[in-house]
Every structure is written in C-alpha cells, then in structure tokens.
Amino acid sequence: MKASNYFIPTLKETPSEAEVPSHIYLVRGGFIRQLAAGLYEYLPLGFRVLKKIENIIRKHMDETGALEVLLPILTPSELWQETGRWEVYGKELFKVEDRKGRLFALGPTHEETITDLIRKNIRSYKDLPKNFYQIQTKFRDEARPRYGLIRGREFLMKDAYSFDVSEEMAIKSYEIMKKAYKKIFDELGLDYLMVEADTGAIGGKFSHEFVVKAANGEAHIVYCEKCEYAANVEAAKYEFELDKLPPEKEKPLEKVHTPKVSSVDDVAKFLGVDTKKIVKTLVYILSDGTAIAVLIRGDRELNETKLINHFNILDARLATSKELEKMGIVEGFVGPIGLDIPVYADVSVKDLHNFVVGANEKDYHYINVNIPRDFKPIEFVDFSTAKENDPCPNCKSPLKETTGLEVGHIFLLGTKYSEAMKAYFVDKDGKEKPIIMGCYGIGVSRLMAAAVEQNHDENGIIWPENIAPFKLHILALNMKDEKIREVAERIYNLAKEKGIEVLYDDRDMSAGAKFKDADLIGIPHRIVVGRGVKNKIVEYQHRKDQQKQSISIENIENFFEELV
Ligand code: ATP
Numbered sequence: 001m002k003a004s005n006y007f008i009p010t011l012k013e014t015p016s017e018a019e020v021p022s023h024i025y026l027v028r029g030g031f032i033r034q035l036a037a038g039l040y041e042y043l044p045l046g047f048r049v050l051k052k053i054e055n056i057i058r059k060h061m062d063e064t065g066a067l068e069v070l071l072p073i074l075t076p077s078e079l080w081q082e083t084g085r086w087e088v089y090g091k092e093l094f095k096v097e098d099r100k101g102r103l104f105a106l107g108p109t110h111e112e113t114i115t116d117l118i119r120k121n122i123r124s125y126k127d128l129p130k131n132f133y134q135i136q137t138k139f140r141d142e143a144r145p146r147y148g149l150i151r152g153r154e155f156l157m158k159d160a161y162s163f164d165v166s167e168e169m170a171i172k173s174y175e176i177m178k179k180a181y182k183k184i185f186d187e188l189g190l191d192y193l194m195v196e197a198d199t200g201a202i203g204g205k206f207s208h209e210f211v212v213k214a215a216n217g218e219a220h221i222v223y224c225e226k227c228e229y230a231a232n233v234e235a236a237k238y239e240f241e242l243d244k245l246p247p248e249k250e251k252p253l254e255k256v257h258t259p260k261v262s263s264v265d266d267v268a269k270f271l272g273v274d275t276k277k278i279v280k281t282l283v284y285i286l287s288d289g290t291a292i293a294v295l296i297r298g299d300r301e302l303n304e305t306k307l308i309n310h311f312n313i314l315d316a317r318l319a320t321s322k323e324l325e326k327m328g329i330v331e332g333f334v335g336p337i338g339l340d341i342p343v344y345a346d347v348s349v350k351d352l353h354n355f356v357v358g359a360n361e362k363d364y365h366y367i368n369v370n371i372p373r374d375f376k377p378i379e380f381v382d383f384s385t386a387k388e389n390d391p392c393p394n395c396k397s398p399l400k401e402t403t404g405l406e407v408g409h410i411f412l413l414g415t416k417y418s419e420a421m422k423a424y425f426v427d428k429d430g431k432e433k434p435i436i437m438g439c440y441g442i443g444v445s446r447l448m449a450a451a452v453e454q455n456h457d458e459n460g461i462i463w464p465e466n467i468a469p470f471k472l473h474i475l476a477l478n479m480k481d482e483k484i485r486e487v488a489e490r491i492y493n494l495a496k497e498k499g500i501e502v503l504y505d506d507r508d509m510s511a512g513a514k515f516k517d518a519d520l521i522g523i524p525h526r527i528v529v530g531r532g533v534k535n536k537i538v539e540y541q542h543r544k545d546q547q548k549q550s551i552s553i554e555n556i557e558n559f560f561e562e563l564v
C-alpha cells in the first residue's frame with residue numbers, strides 16, 4: 001500500500017479528551033476517531049488491526065468446533081422480560097421503540113436471544129452439545145464511557161454460548177473454551193493472567209476473566225508468583241485464618257472518651273492500639289431498602305461486590321449522613337452494641353479479642369469488646385477485598401497485586417437462562433430437562449487498546465507482530481531524489497511479490513516527519529531508503545529497539561524471505 005493513496009491522518013497534538021496511551025496513540029496515529037462519547041470510527045489502519053484480532057479469534061473458535069452465527073442487534077423487550085433483565089440490566093440497556101410502540105434493546109450481550117433460538121430449534125439430547133458464536137457490535141450505555149476503545153458505548157465483541165445435556169458435559173465445553181482463549185491471547189502476543197472472577201449480574205456457577213496487565217486497567221487482581229493462583233480482588237477468598245491476631249484473655253468492656261477522634265487511624269493512634277483491633281461499622285442501604293451494619297477490621301476494605309452477591313441484591317450503598325441521622329445513628333461513632341439494625345460481620349472480626357468499636361454516642365468508643373459476650377452478629381461472611389500480601393488461598397505465600405484490563409470473560413451459567421426461558425431437551429431417559437449453558441465473551445475492540453497499553457513508548461505504538469496493521473514500513477526519505485525513489489519502489493514491489501504486508505511511505509514530506517509518523521503508527525519492521533543508495537545500501541530497524549542495521553540492496557530478497 002502506498003501512503004500517498006492511503007488515509008493516515010496523524011496528529012501532532014494529544015486530543016484533549018484522551019487520558020491513556022492507547023487512546024492518545026490510536027487517535028494520533030490515525031487509527032480511530034471519536035464521533036461522540038463512547039462511539040468510535042475505525043479508519044483504514046484501525047480497521048486492519050481490528051480485522052486481524054477478529055481473525056485470530058475466529059480461527060481458534062472454529063478450531064473448537066464452535067459455529068459462527070450472526071444474531072440481530074435489535075432484541076425484543078419480551079425476551080428480556082422473561083429473564084427479568086429488562087429491569088436488572090438497568091440504565092446500561094439502550095432501549096428503542098418501533099413505529100408500533102414495541103420496545104427493543106440494542107443487544108449488550110445475547111444470552112436471551114440465543115436461548116430463544118435454542119428452545120425453538122433443539123428438542124433432543126441428540127441435538128447437543130452445541131456452541132454458537134458471533135463477532136458483533138454491542139451497545140451499552142455505560143455510566144462513564146472513557147479511555148477510548150477501552151470502555152465504549154458501542155464496541156465489538158465476540159460472544160459464544162454453549163449448550164450441554166449435563167453439568168459434566170458443560171464443564172467440558174467450558175474447559176475447551178478456556179484452552180482456546182489461552183491460545184487466542186498467546187497468539188495476539190499479550191501478557192495476560194487468567195483469573196478467578198466474580199459471576200456478577202450474568203449469574204452462574206463459576207467464571208474466569210482474562211486480564212491484560214496494564215497500569216491503567218480497571219481490574220484489580222491478586223496473583224501468586226509461587227503457584228498458578230490469580231483472582232479478581234472481588235472474587236479472591238480471604239484466608240482470615242492465616243491472618244488472625246493471637247488469642248487473648250477477655251478484659252472488661254469499657255466506654256472511653258475519644259473527643260473528635262473517629263477515623264480508624266486516629267482512633268488507633270489515640271488509644272495506642274493496632275489498626276487490626278479497631279473494628280469499623282459500616283451502615284449500608286441495600287437495593288431492597290433495608291439498612292444493615294457490616295463490621296470489618298480496621299486494616300481491611302469492604303468489597304461491595306461480595307456484599308451484593310451475598311444478599312443476592314442488585315446494588316448496595318453506604319448510608320448518607322441524612323439517613324444515619326434519621327435512624328438516630330451517630331456518624332463517626334457507630335458501633336454494633338445497642339444498634340437497632342441487623343449486624344453482619346466480615347470474617348476478619350471472627351476470633352478477634354478486646355477490640356474497639358464506636359459507642360453510638362458522640363465522642364465515645366468502647367474498648368475491650370468481645371464476641372459473643374458484648375454482642376452477636378447475625379453471621380460472619382467474607383466481605384473483604386483481597387490485597388497485596390494476603391496469604392494465597394492455594395499455597396499460603398504472600399499474594400501480589402496488579403491492575404489490568406479485562407479482555408475476556410467466561411461463565412458456566414448452568415440453567416439460569418434455560419429455566420427462565422424454558423429451553424428444555426428430552427434426555428435419553430425420556431425426561432425433559434433444562435439445557436446447561438455457558439457463555440464466553442471477548443472484547444475485540446478493547447483488545448486493540450489493550451495491545452497498545454502494553455506495547456508503546458514515548459513516541460508511539462509498537463504493535464505485536466500478529467496484529468500489526470502492516471508488517472513492513474518502507475520509508476523513502478527524499479522523494480525528489482530519483483535514485484532513492486527508484487530503489488524504494490523496487491523494494492516495495494519485491495515485498496509485495498513476497499506476500500509481505502507493506503506500507504510504503506512515498507509521500508513528498510521531510511524525513512523527520514516520516515520518522516515521527518512511523519514511530520507513532522508502530523509497524524514492527526522498517527526499511528529506510530536514504531542516501532545510502534549511492535553505496536547500494538538501505539537501513540533496517542525494528543520499531544522495538546530502533547537499532548540501525550545496514551542491508552545491501554542485493555541482499556534484500558534474502559532478508560524478505562527471513563521476514564516471511
Ligand atoms: P467491565 O467489567 O469492563 O464492564 P463486563 O463484565 O461488563 O466488563 P462482559 O459483559 O463480560 O463485560 O463482556 C465481555 C467482554 O466485553 C469484556 O471482557 C470486555 O473485554 C468487553 N467489554 C465490556 N464492556 C465493554 C465496553 N463498554 N467497551 C469495550 N469493551 C467492553
């Protein structure tokens with residue numbers, strides 16, 4: 001491809017709305033443009049990368065025997081009503097109305113649609129197993145679309161759905177997908193972790209996320225360097241037994257004056273005790289309207305996802321000052337003793353002795369509190385957010401913490417959708433049973449950004465080999481020099497003959513501008529045709545290390561053979 005005939009509108013300046021490297025370089029490099037918040041146009045260069053990612057995914061999905069389909073983007077509201085997700089999905093669902101007043105959602109995911117297809121077309125165990133997938137644009141009205149392709153409102157996803165006769169078979173299908181995902185992310189050339197994940201609003205039995213390590217990622221992961229364990233902090237089990245304080249003899253309960261001292265650190269300092277012995281009392285309002293108190297040790301953070309999952313509710317939030325006041329609760333000095341709402345406790349509070357809690361009275365705390373002598377929580381639940389140095393649930397060594405971008409997510413759904421939508425099959429024994437399902441997503445467009453987050457320097461992108469828009473970039477440094485032009489043209493034609501995907505910068509521009517653009521665009525291999533042609537020499541560079549290497553023009557054919 002000749003750059004003079006192509007369309008690569010590179011920018012010198014960073015667009016004001018771009019905060020992270022992938023967003024900055026994809027816009028500046030002429031890969032994408034923003035139409036409106038969370039909506040992007042893929043320009044020719046960006047489209048090439050997207051297609052490469054898509055094709056790697058497709059190849060490995062096809063290898064598993066999954067069958068590619070294409071489902072409508074408009075999905076009837078009635079299907080979403082059947083599973084209750086018309087409401088549950090909330091404001092993220094883009095809803096539209098047709099001319100007759102019938103409501104639809106622009107598909108954010110397709111469990112309902114595919115389950116409807118299956119229930120209408122699959123009758124018997126003989127029709128199973130099946131796995132259908134599609135690569136399609138999805139719509140989600142995200143609360144905060146940001147970071148360019150990382151969180152769009154319209155984005156490309158690969159979604160697959162498996163259907164099996166038994167849980168055992170469904171686990172097999174799940175394992176096949178897991179393996180295919182590893183092959184996909186390996187071939188894409190990314191550094192990723194497969195982590196145990198929370199099953200969230202989609203629901204289901206177990207799930208794994210594939211997370212590309214990146215400084216700007218929203219996913220928080222703990223992982224073990226000793227064994228294979230890795231989990232989302234929301235899903236990681238907290239091994240409180242290994243993190244307990246030694247037992248103590250109970251001391252008598254005492255109310256102490258703690259004027260204006262209410263934060264964990266301040267109370268610990270004021271009383272001269274370890275933060276592990278300060279117990280926070282958090283008042284939460286659950287989505288069903290009830291108020292509860294949750295106790296957690298001062299050195300731990302409560303995880304709202306664990307809370308939401310435990311109570312099987314849609315949402316939970318901390319009570320506001322006004323709400324606390326209405327309930328007669330003293331902000332900053334809340335404690336479980338004598339509190340009028342249900343009290344739950346994180347496992348970190350279990351077997352804790354002589355600890356400190358608020359006294360439900362301004363400027364007072366209780367010290368030497370003990371369970372069950374002074375109060376009794378309804379139950380102890382793991383509500384803790386995992387963090388660096390927590391003991392690994394597998395091998396007990398200290399965990400590491402990192403951030404990353406979730407690029408894939410697989411779920412063993414079980415019968416959640418098949419029961420809600422009556423997708424049954426007749427088994428060998430003649431009985432009707434719900435089909436066991438799994439679902440498997442990959443963020444195709446997010447992957448493009450993830451690859452850049454992981455592969456860039458201060459000058460631009462460094463594309464991994466397999467998804468680079470072109471493999472080779474030829475720069476002719478001075479188009480006015482006939483010899484340079486002639487050699488560059490010849491090398492370009494030869495590369496094409498060899499089947500190398502090549503971009504030839506034949507524009508009438510300064511050498512400096514060409515190098516700048518080439519660094520920004522990030523094509524891995526580069527041949528620079530300049531003054532060296534007089535001595536029958538061109539220069540080779542890899543975008544990664546920028547080391548210059550002279551190649552004699554006669555040798556270029558061999559060089560291309562190696563490149564292929
Ligand atoms: P997130 O936690 O990032 O919102 P999710 O759990 O909502 O993701 P899934 O419903 O599992 O995501 O969707 C499958 C995949 O689609 C995700 O792993 C992610 O890579 C991608 N994805 C999800 N939301 C977006 C978005 N708004 N923009 C781009 N890609 C997305």
Ligand code: MG
Nearest residue numbers: 092140142151
């Ligand atoms: Mg989401």
